[in-house]
Every structure is written in structure tokens, then in C-alpha cells.
Amino acid sequence: MIWVGLDDTDEREHGCTTWEFHSLLTLLEDEGFTVQDERLVRLWPFAPGRTRGNAALAASIRTRDVRRVQAILGEWFHERYSALQQSDVEHAAQPVLIASLTQFSEDQYWDTVRGQVDLSVRREQLQGTLHRVWATQRGRRGIIGASAAISWRGQHDHTWECTAWREGTGLRHVPPNIVQDMAERFPSTFMNRDPNRALIAPRTPCPVLYGIRGETRQSVLDAHAFLQSRDVEQSIAHRVWRTNQATDDHLHIVMSGIVQSIQIRRGGHVRVLLPDRLMAFAEGGPVKELAQSLEPGDEIQFHGLEAPDGSIHLEKLKLVQGIRDRQRPFCDCGRRFKSQGVGQKLKCPSCSTLHADVWLSSSVSRDWVEPPPSHRRHLAKPLSRSGKSED
Secondary structure (H helix, E strand, C coil), X not given: CEEEEEECCCCCCCCCHHHHHHHHHHHHHHCCCEEEEEEEEECCCCCCCCCCCCEEEEEEEECCCHHHHHHHHHHHHHHHHCCCCCCCCCCXXXXXXXXXXXXXXXXXXXXXXXXXXXXHHHHHHHCCCCEEEECECCECCHHHHHHHHHHCCCCCCCEEEEEEECCCCCCCCCCHHHHHHHHHHCCCEECCEECCEECCCCCCCCCEEEEEEECCHHHHHHHHHHHHCCCCCCCCEEEEEEECCCCCCCCCCCEEEECCEEEECHHHCEXXXXXXXXXXXXXXXXXXXXXXXXXXXXXXXXXXXXXXXXXXXXXXEEEEEEEEEEECCECCCCCECECXXXXXXXXXCCCCCEECCCCEEEEEEEEEECCCHHHCCCCCCCHHHCCCCCC
């Protein structure tokens, strides 16, 4: 078994690592090698060198001829990327291909999905392992993602994606009504559409036609076959990946706190102080609306990712308990009792009747809410998947 990982082949606005890796795996398959466990692994969303989806790819290859596999990998990489020169452009691609005779420590995955990893640290972690690296003059940043994709196990939870690619570069023809029909016919798929538009087709000039995410390998394959049998742009190739999408692997634990204050900012964004600084963005829909309704003293639970500025960007929010409509009781004469000061009974301003110092109020709560599908991270676990895991 030889593990192969690839990352950082695309730029911010063009290129596609999934297509590149699919091309490599297809070449290996055509040469008679068995490709297994193809995986698409999303990494830390705030990584400085990230591209649109911040994903890396990996797979295992069964072979009795390691040297032949390595020769094919080297030839493919050289043909694809040898012309790349050093660049001063920020986030310029630094493609790296790794081949390893062992699967790297899973710690490398968790470090990379939950925080920033320094290249020198990762290279040091790889010392002592039987691996080979192909890189260009641009640099070796791709080592971080490629090694993380190889090290991911996904034994506690994983999902699947069928990625289909196209030949053209114009507008994609993936009608929303057909995507809706697909979602209804294949309920094991998810994150297919928002109320008014399909979400499976990207809007960037890349080779991907669409990506269908689901709970099982067969469900995404069947959904792909269904689309291709309808009035949908025909794909030139497709491949199913095992993925860490929709698993919340980038988060640590459910957090909680008591609201100290909230500030609604221009555009509808909300800052919540606990004293942790939480941010709910206007695009978050239900999360933003719940955050706007919070009051000091509310007990909340939340999932969120700490941004480089120290604030926590909310991904899910729950109001455990809040007190609303806090007021004094009414006297029999119809007037509301008023306070006479700390430690004293309440007094009716009309008839001077005394009453115990109490407040009347109502308790409110709100179950978990999440952003609409179009504004969730690839890694964010939908509430519909709560409690799901793979054996």
C-alpha cells in the first residue's frame, strides 16, 4: 500500500485540485493499479494560504511495484507543474505531491483542521517516515494539506461527495427544479439547495460541474446518475470521495456562557459579549436573528470557530434560558406594586398595601439554530446530522 496526497494546486480564482487529483488517479488506474479510499479533506478555514474550499486530496494505491508508482507520480507532477516559477503574488499556488509507505499520524490531521500549522513544524513531523515529496520552485506549502489528507482516518464520522466535472467554461446548466427533485428522491443527500437556488454547482470558472454530498457512497452515485438522466449539463467524468465535510471536525466542544451585552452593528451583524466575544453575521439568518434577540443574563450554548482576531464566529446557537417581561405584581386595587428600596417590601402607590419583594417574569428558550445552507462552512455539521457517526 502506498499513500498519495496532493494539495495547493489551485489559485484563489482558478484551478481545481479535485480535477488534478482525479486525473492522476485515472492515470494510475489506466496503468493497472488499484486506487482505494479516495478522500477529500477540508482543513482549517482561516489558514492564511487557503483557497476557496481549502481542501486537500489523498488516496491509497495497492501495488507490488512501488518504484513504478513513484515513477508515474514523478512524471505526472513534472509534466503538470515544472513550468511554475517563483512568484510574488500572494497565495500563489505551491503544489506538492506526497507518496508515503505508511499513513501519517492522525495528530497531523487534527492539528491542520483546528489551527494554523507552520511548514517547518510539519516537515519536522514527517522526518523518519518513508515518504517522498515532489514540489516546485514556488515552495512547499502544499506539504501541510497533502500530509493532513493522508493522515485523516474519519473513523468517528465521515460523509461522501460525488464530484462531476465539465468540459466547458460558461454558465453551468444545473436547473434548481431538477436539483430539488433530486433532493426529494434521495433524502440521504444534503446541502443541495437554499430555498431559491441550487448549491451543488459552483459559480467560479473551474472544471467542477457539481458536487453532491450525502450520507452514503451509493446515495451520491445514484443522485449523480439521476441528474445525468435529466436536462442537466453532461459531465465528462465523476468520482466519489470520502470526506470530513459536515462533521464539525474543526470545532472542539460545545461552549456556553451568560450574555453580558449585545451590540447590533451596521448591516445586521451582532457582537455578543460573554466575556468571550462572539460574532453573528447578517448572512447567518436564524443565528443572526436569535443573537439579535438576546438580552443580558441569557444563558446560551454555541458552536463557533475562533478567528485570528480572537472573536468566535458563531456557527450554531442555542438559548438555554432567558428571562423576559420582568415586572412587579398588581395590587388588588389594580395598581402595580413599587419597590421601597433594598430589603423592604413592595408598596402599592394607591392604597399603601404591602407585598413581598418579588418579580413576575416569563422564561424563554430556543433550540439550536444554524445558518442557511449557502452560508455554512463545508466542515459545519448540519443539525439534521446531529448524533450521526460512522462505525
